[in-house]
Amino acid sequence: MSTLKPKLFTTLKDYTKEQFFKDITAGIIVAIIALPLSIALAISSGVSPEKGLYTAIIAGFLTSLLGGSRVLIGGPTGAFMVVVYGIVTKYGVDGLIMATLMAGVILVLMGLLRLGGIIKYIPYPITIGFTSGIALTIFSSQIKDFFGLKIGEVPVEFIGKWKAYFHAGNTIDIQTTIIGIIALLIIILWPKINKKIPGALIALIVTSAIVKGFNLEVATIGSKFGEISSSLPSPQLPAFDLNKIPLLIGPAITIAVLGAIESLLAAVVSDGMIGGKHRSNMELIAQGVANMGSALFGGIPATGAIARTVANIKNGGRTPVAGMVHAITLLLILVIFMPLAKMIPLTALAAILIIVAYNMSEWREFKELFKSPKSDIMILLVTFLITVFIDLVKAIELGMVLSAFLFMKRMSDVANVNSVNLDAAEEDEKEYFDFEEESKKLKTSKNVRIYEINGPFFFGAADKFVEVLSGLGDTTKILIIRMRNVPSMDATALHAFKRMITMCKRHKIKILISGINEQPKSVLKKAAVYDLVGEENFFNNIENAINYSSKADEN
Template structure:
């Protein structure tokens, strides 16, 4: 824990490094400000909770985690799992889920599961991220086009059907602002300006709404101010409150009925699957981000400390109204490109958001919802990694393409947890199948005259790992011996693995050959594996079973058996 902070302090950063990190933090803060609001809205909660997440989690995780450059906060990956929680349990249920997920992340870090990202196959990651991008984009169509839909409930196909039947209700004013914002988001990067495209796009969208309101009397669109309201300690208003996050237990916040959700064993039981899902996705996202950051910055992160830091951040953030957080790849990449090299840049980015809440909250309330939807559509497109998706389909083996498409469809039609679980399970089965194909048992053509061996001696060469998947194949091959054989030699110099299933198979081979009065010589097996067999009771027996060191030694033992 605190490894990133300790390492940064030990190296005594220079004044130039501190200056670069301050400037980087300010720029990343500009990027994170509208994104945090947009992702909170997409998750089904008021926008200030996204800002509170960026403030609290951004500081806590940077100081306690294992990466010096990660920027943490609300991310698009969480949207598809947070929105259903909000719809079923309300804001209070979401914050309790995040609170529980924090403890799970800490246990994962203590349990040294920081290498978790390495066991998730690439097609699984691309499949579920592309699926998440599609789901997020689908959710934004309503606000982007101003469709008249009371609620988007049910499964994905139900939502898609509701959007389709609502298309005749398109509001041209909302669609105009959405398209305009989208155009700026797509065109502005071509100017290679240092001002973030989404900041310019939201400003242009808000400015057009304000300007067109003067010329068209009935021109009005939904904004953050018209969509959201707040009541905090007697302070009421619309949009985003100009107050800093305050401490409160997450179970004191409202559920779907508007009253405090409370805390009980039954609530914990109901929210535990959601908390586990948040923890798994948070760990994958943060560790993947850290690996990408290492490649860009040339630094090394501590994966277990990063999980612990993410856990601490997700425990503390809900106490101040923050939703689940994890490291954000886009913001982290921007931080590195701008010179960020210390946890200081993440702290500065959070401080910038604090200042923005205090000074700019009234102005932020004028941002149109159609503009926020356009921003999230771009986020969804970037997250989907369409190029990687198409490239994998073109060049990957057929089995990997199957895993990719299955994970994608399961994420869209069901949820990410099912997609990752099924994807990893299928990938594991395909890996086992491939490993089985690597294990070969074949009869060796031996020059019997050269080695002075009778034809009643046969040699089998066993290659590759012997485990529960491949051991049975070996038994089937060796069991089919001729009736005139007297000795079987197994050349096991290329056997790299021997598990319990293989040991049981070896026991069966020994028993079967002895019943047929056929001797067995096990040759060239490593000492560690011989020890495993001896522990299982497969030991040297005069005239029946012998362990040899070389092939010549095996031939000599076989002659003695005859």
């Protein structure tokens, strides 16, 4: 099954030495970008900094080894930060590892069940709404470290956070804030000097040197976490608590759904940049294995990282080898340089995540969506607000439910049932019968009536059909149902159809069906309604039905 074949095996068939060197260069650059991000995301997720690197190394390698994309880079991302922090706060690190393992299993099952096409069913306003909501949440979580506020445990809830910040406003540390601003300015301005070396890395080096050189009283990784391990741990299972498993099903589904959405979105974006086509089901399986691998090594949830993937592409990466090089490079950095990470100021890491939040915010797209129909604006705002104030997965769930209802409403608005009386003796003899035009010219007859159904005949439109049926009248002898514009019908429409047949039998009205398409015909046949109407009463076009009704009416 080609759809479940990792891209690595496909790309190696025509692999060249030139591409190998490009992949090595891209992998090293992406690793340098991933280094500060992985540390920052781990700390803001409520775990120790090295766990972010464990995730980038293990999940990053497995994503590239098994993934369905040529260029996707796996690792910790900002989208997971809020979810992970909540799980760690409530269930501890062991609870997080259990939830991540469970999420990995769910992702693998999603891939095996061919659910990779799920991304196409998520409306754009929902994607922008929850992405912007996550961005605001990430920004909110960095205020304490950026300004050096003297707060104990920061509340998980958005409003609770800001209340705590305002109450602690008089504890702002000037030295910490200045270092944070310096880091922010370096990240923003450095690309004007050099685009290859990431500004985030330069910011960490410069601010660490300033804090160490001037012996400033600024919180660092070392002052918060002490010594940091510089070796990759051995894989081990967490202390499984069977009583926690039912409680962790919700968080596991959250991790799996979010991981699937973000990785498939990143794969779609990368396809557009390289002119490729990813294997979505294989990508889900790879993400599942990557998350299980990360959890076994004490890491956090991982998914496809859009920013690192774009950096990979821009630096010449075109095969999964680049992603594997990125993971190996991070492993070397962990072993050689990790002890130096204790000097990194927390405010500098906060500055990095503030920039991440800004880049995630999609504020231009958010603003542009306000030119869309009101229903789409409502979905955007509901998804955004629920993401910020309640929960990310609830935001997606409610956004999808609202989208489904609005879609049904739009379809029912499009679907309509027209009715006209017909004097069969004076109908125009034309090869093509135009219902709208001809119905204006026809004389009123009490004996023959035509109904034309336009659009999908489903539960949203069935009510209209039943409503129009009530106007048949006692003098109607023949009822023509024109269905050339009905692509499909569902069970509710079928029920309405049966009610029509029962009513017509009661009033001794003959039913003729014109121009029915394959799907509605198949539905009527399976329900034995086709035979109930009679095959002889089905006509290819309206003209044949009218000719038949003329003769029947005369008799």
